[in-house]
Amino acid sequence: MARIRYYYDTETCKFEPVKTSTTDIVLNLVGFLVFSLIISIGLVSLYVNYFPSEQAADLAKENQQLLLKYKVLNNEFASASRMLSALQDRDDNVYRVVFEAEPIPMEVRNAGTGGAEKYRDLLDERLKREDVIIGAFQRLDKLKKQMYIQTKSYDELFEKAKEKAKMLASIPAIQPISNENLTQFASGFGMRMHPIYKVMKMHTGCDFSAPNGSPVYATGDGVVISSEAMSGYGNQVEIDHGYGYITKYAHLSAFSVRKGQRVKRGQKIGAVGSTGVSVSPHLHYEIIHNGNKIDPVNFFFNDLSPAQYEKLLEIARQERQSMGGE
Template sequence: MGIKKFKYNAKTTSFKPIKNQRIRNFRNLAAFLIVTAFFGIISGFIFSNKVNSPEENSLAAELKEMKIQYELLNKKVKQSQEVLGQIENRDNNIYRSYFELDPISEDVRKAGFGGVNRYSKFTDWKYGDLVSDVAKNIDILNKQMVIQSKSLDEIVISAKEKDKMLRHLPAIQPVANKDLTRLASGYGMRMHPILKISKMHAGTDFAAHIGTPIYATGDGKVTLAGREGGYGNVVKIKHGYGYETLYAHMSKIKTRSGQNVKRGDIIGYVGNTGLSTGPHLHYEIHKDGQPIDPVSYFYQDVSPDEFNVLLDKSQQMSVSLD
């Protein structure tokens, strides 16, 4: 405890105690610190809110605008992805399915965008997430377009192949039969008119006058044009895809072995050669070496109603013409 000191005041003619020097020093220090802190806070505040230069202002505005533009761009890219998504759906569900191609899975269409982050360079940017999102969506869109384009190429090839196949399959009646009266006997067990036994009739008989033109029922190559046993004058055509057709009992052959023919070409004329009871064409279709019922292969020149008439006729006749 120090000694208390007094100071005389002439005006009041009294003594007043002198305050402790250490206390005064302490107060001075505290005042200094408060003032320093105050100016520190003020200057810090001024520094952080300092007035930007015109260039900085314009850059800030530009950055803000760029963010808006990127958001718009992202929206547009996503819209394009949606449109492409609809095309992909049609591609899988209609086009590819029509041409019997396997659908392309979602995984394949969008593959290659998991795992490695190839957009890490944007991480430190102010709007890095937005920029990398746009870049990624554009990359996905590009990948989808490449795959879609390849799929369309595949469809074009399949369509051409299908068109070629359709031209080669037997699809018309081998003789003109507008009024549907020519079909005389169908495919199945029939009484043979000469052998008088129930025998498998492996084709369809068309009754017609001698000399009636006989047409190739699909594109193909003639493998036989000549005489063969009970068939008499016969033509065989190989169509590919496992199909072969046979035209028997012709009066005259109008093609030769090895010749390429188109559907509708005249290959000969109706006759009565071989084991036959009257002028007619015996027509067979073989698929993979086995005879099949030709009645289902006239689809290109008969309507559904006409088909029903032919089907009835082919099933009713119990005696064949050969």
């Protein structure tokens, strides 16, 4: 039963019943609905913003943990980077110096690893702290590139070390006959009186006097390129050591090697004699470097103490006549 409402009419001075039109009712209803809707939207957005769903809360927690992991990862990369830096430093200042390799320029070591843009696509723009994640990927990239260059450097040094060892074994470095007391060094390199022609002549090697048949040794690793009788040098052996070095051993009484044979430093290649132009049993020894005959006295460093070497240099400087030759 609808309640009848009254109002006081000042003209009639009576209470008159309120007449409600249909339009009023509809307008009231619409107003109420609009008001309710606004309140509802407000409440829902309040709820969504301040009371996230359980799933959203889990995701946020997971995000936090991921962020933490990336931060830890970044620290790990920084520590690996420091270790690599120490290796690079040692490489440039020790290993590459020892093996006479140029240091690797910093710009090569730090060569382009691409900017942050490379990884921008990986990430959702809404993700917070994307810099941490991009940073981790960039650090990893840089580290990989630097490690690759470091590995290449070690490969190069390994090759150089092998080459250096081979070179050290090949280049003439000992005396060709046993000469511990340095009493057998007879005549040095330079202008010397020739014992047979009786004229000053260029002596292109050095002479060691020794009894007939004394062993003659290869002064470095190499390949025998000559083992034959010549007119002036008599029976001679020539060894090619590579790196531009050839040694010649002349006036031999016997051969212990043949042409084409590989020899090691210290290996017996023949015996002292007096074949060819020679006054008495001796070994005439020559070193030819890039086609030039050079003073062998500078190549006896392996088996001499500094004092012995000094003494040998003194003997070599004395202008004793040679013991023969061409």
